[in-house]
Amino acid sequence: MVYTLAPVTAPVDSVEDVARLLSPDGTRLPDRHLDAWVADVDPPALRGLYRDMAVLRRVDAEGVALQRQGQLGLWPPCRGQEATQIGSARAMRREDFAFTSYRELGVFLTRGATPADVVLTWRGETHSSMDPAQVGVAIPQIIIGAQTVHAVGYAMGIQRDGAEAASMAYFGDGAMSEGDVGEAMVFAATFGAPVVFLCTNNQWAISEPVSLQSRIPLSRRAPGYGIPSIRVDGNDVLACLAATRWALDRARTGAGPAFIEAVTYRMGPHTTSDDPTRYRDAAELAFWEQRDPLARVEAHLRSIGEFDDVFRDEVAAAADELCGAVRTACLDARTPEPLTMLDDVYAEPHPALDLQRERLGAYLASFADDEEARA
Template identity: 50%
Template sequence: MTVESTAARKPRRSGAAGKRTGAAKKQQSPQASEPQLVQLLTPEGERVEHPEYDIELSAQELRGLYRDMVLTRRFDAEATALQRQGELGLWASLLGQEAAQIGSGRALRDDDYVFPTYREHGVAWCRGVDPTNLLGMFRGVNHGGWDPNTNNFQLYTIVIGSQTLHATGYAMGVAKDGADSAVIAYFGDGASSQGDVAEAFTFSAVYNAPVVFFCQNNQWAISEPTEKQTRVPLYRRAEGFGFPGVRVDGNDVLACLAVTRWALERARRGEGPTLIEAFTYRMGAHTTSDDPSRYRHDDERLAWEAKDPIQRLRAHLEAAGHADEAFFTALEEESDTLAKRVREAVRAMPDPDDMAIFENVYADGHALVDEERAQFAAYQASFAEEGN
């Protein structure tokens, strides 16, 4: 539903109150105009230009973006299947959001730092995190599965919106260190209603932090539509905090790449934060414990399937002669190999070390943690003694 249709609902009260409401609606009408959407690739795969955000990519780079999206989607599908087979406790699918994640992820430099939520599998792929490492937490055998500082990619964050504050604090530190790197924080439309996000916006603006807030507006915060999160397009919230906001076609990998690259360069130049709203759609369930058929209609999903990010880039590649059938066949074989490796790796994951919970709590150790470790070790040993 558009902002206009939300604002057009009739007021419940009548009389003078109704007149005041009508006057307020007239005052709000400029804000209810259709938001500008940055797009470089139409749903039909036609390349278009944009006066502010444009990008030139070689055929090889375009094929690389397509490969990233295809392999990410295949990994995601395999993870969903593994959860259905009882191999994972839960999984949050990114189906339909590949362009937003691959486009923004490929805009990053190696020295930039990423703060994800729990659905950024495509960004993790761009940062060089092995896909199998994403699955340990969802299988319940580790607390994350990778060293964040190896790839400048923080561990997945389950607490909604908290990572925006972490990203802001880190970006403030980057600025104080005099580095020219940037920070990016990912969150969803539902998380935009969290107080943590508002606080992150405030601090980042006041301290001119080199951070990009990348909101993937996939239309549904679990079962709540975006219209119940905001009265204006999400990207316009940035205006109230004093920094720019941009809405980009989240199913257009080229537009996501161009806009994110611009925002990151802006941050590196010391011009402060930017909010990017990637307007996309969650094609599947919120997580594997969700049933989207209970709160949204199939015709909505079908309409968005026509805007599929992978299909539109394939159409462009074929029309421009940038890829042949051999390329697509080889990529399909590569995706099959990836899926097989993921299946085997998950089923071979060892049970966690009982004492691992005490590791990495403090950088230099702590007397209380040492005491608790000893107590837990003695407790575990008591079971072995009873067995004898």
Template identity: 60%
Template sequence: MTLSDRDATGLLTRPESFVQLVDETGTRRHDAEFDPWVADVDAAALGRLYRDMVIVRRLDAEGVALQRQGELGLWPPLAGQEAAQIGSVRALRDDDFAFTSYRELAVAWARGVAAEGLVTTWRGTASSGWDPAAHRVAVPQIIIGAQALHATGYAMGLRWDHSDAAAIAYFGDGATSEGDVNEAFVFASSFEAPVVFFCQNNQWAISEPVGLQSKQELARRADGFAMPGIRVDGNDVLAVLAVTRMALERARRGDGPSLIEAVTYRMGPHTTADDPSRYRDDAELAAWRERDPIARLLALLEGLGVDVAGLERETAEAADRAAAELRAACLGLVDPPALSVFDHVYAEPNSHVARQREHYERYLALFGDEASDQNGAGR
């Protein structure tokens, strides 16, 4: 490996540097090691993966629009990372548990979270949009990398309960430099926890390029923790599915954790509060558009003889319906009573919280009738 193998961001660009089953042109690349993991994925299954990615991209665009229109306080776009998220989440069993950051819209959607749940937090009407136990996906974590520890603890519990279920933790390239993630690696390796660490290397930790924080592939960080690390083309949904299935199977049979580095790209801003034009140029963005995960899968389907025009039409209609549901759900959310912020802080009554609640209630009373509005009125 030489510096000439890297682009301006430090990304290794050699094709052999990651697992790839479908290249940028939509050509199927066969691999003796990973083909068996997706032997069951026929044209119909590929069509469903395409549908998944188109719908979540449309939902993401609607979320951005809602924020720009003042209906959401913030939105973290996922555009460009659809294959990484859909390919990995579709590898999970129903009894597996996902622990995500704030960007995994596709994971929550694929696990059956309703439209309202996808926007509740960003609307500011609740701290979480769904019941984690019902969907087997934890509340999205805002603290960078903390979900890796949560996933590891949960996976350790699975091992002690003699369950063959597994956990998966999603985080970005920037999170690999956080103490929480490295501590999770230590515990997971030491206790052979059935957890898959899924790093979406989208090239930018806000405004810091991945090449600045790591001089080698992020997957190689697994070496120091005695667990396997594998690098996959994160814009190739089939390869991501294969690699994640393999890592999950390893976890289920008691061989411990794995680290997957899915090499992808964040097409939009870090969040809607960010301006990526201040730290990256148009040429870089254009180069990654040529690696679009949705376009390459559509090209593969066309090569397989699928009626792609019909598929595009049906999928676009489904995506528009989903986006309309998201918008309607967002606009229909009602502000909770102001004092409800103190509910569910602790499982049992707590004198400190009770005192704070009393103080805030007295404060609201200073506003007279306005206080009653804050304790139950909608937007």
């Protein structure tokens, strides 16, 4: 049975045919499918979700600033997608494992990434600064959609181990046009793998709108593979938390994979090398600014007397502290010796790698000879 609230005729770019628990103005809405999955979320827990989102937005802005100042080579902003990332990541348990694209900063932070983890890869100082085993997140994937295959393979390993855990595959709407995603869903459905596919539909695959990729909501594709799906408001942190809890519970208990389409918006550029004003209308941006994920939680908390200046200042201080640590980690970074780039390529020594190390060492040594000759 397909678990989805979007009618078949819903346009692909519709933002209303979604499951929602918080309206854009902060009103708490009932939902017979989702309410039970967030019954334990009391005001302090909701304040915690707001704090996570606010800190994420501040760190994201810090990353953009560091790139503009020449301290980072690139940065993929996630402003506007905080509810999708925090809501889904907070639904995970420690034994679950996430496979992400390069934009899931909120997932990294929620899972325990350090300030250095956040910036050193984008600075070009290391292949990947995160230890996957420590944070429960695989090395972020640049190849669009490839992480879905990895997530399914990991989930099939969970099956064989008999563990009560699941994997999460994060990808964008653009990845839905990649063959890897289709292949991953075929394997997941066929083997009943404990994996959750979370498609962050932020409306744009770089400069291509989602309406050019699909005539129906992306969540409607999953049932064709035999995977139940749900389409939620990706700017509603409660809905994202509830939907992901439902999907993860299904996966962990042996019911198989599930698919979530989180309808949200990328408020900034695709990366800091992109100029969205070349292909995006200002009116569209203004429309989505009225659906800001942080503003709706703040409005709801204020309506129930749980948001005041003391809480606001506390959140701001926590964000400033983490951003200060991120900036320090970036500015204090020291470029490692060139040969160290080959240190962690393989778990065990490899003859081909030894040859590369020898050749690279000779190449680097040649520069010293040139300097001596000039002297």
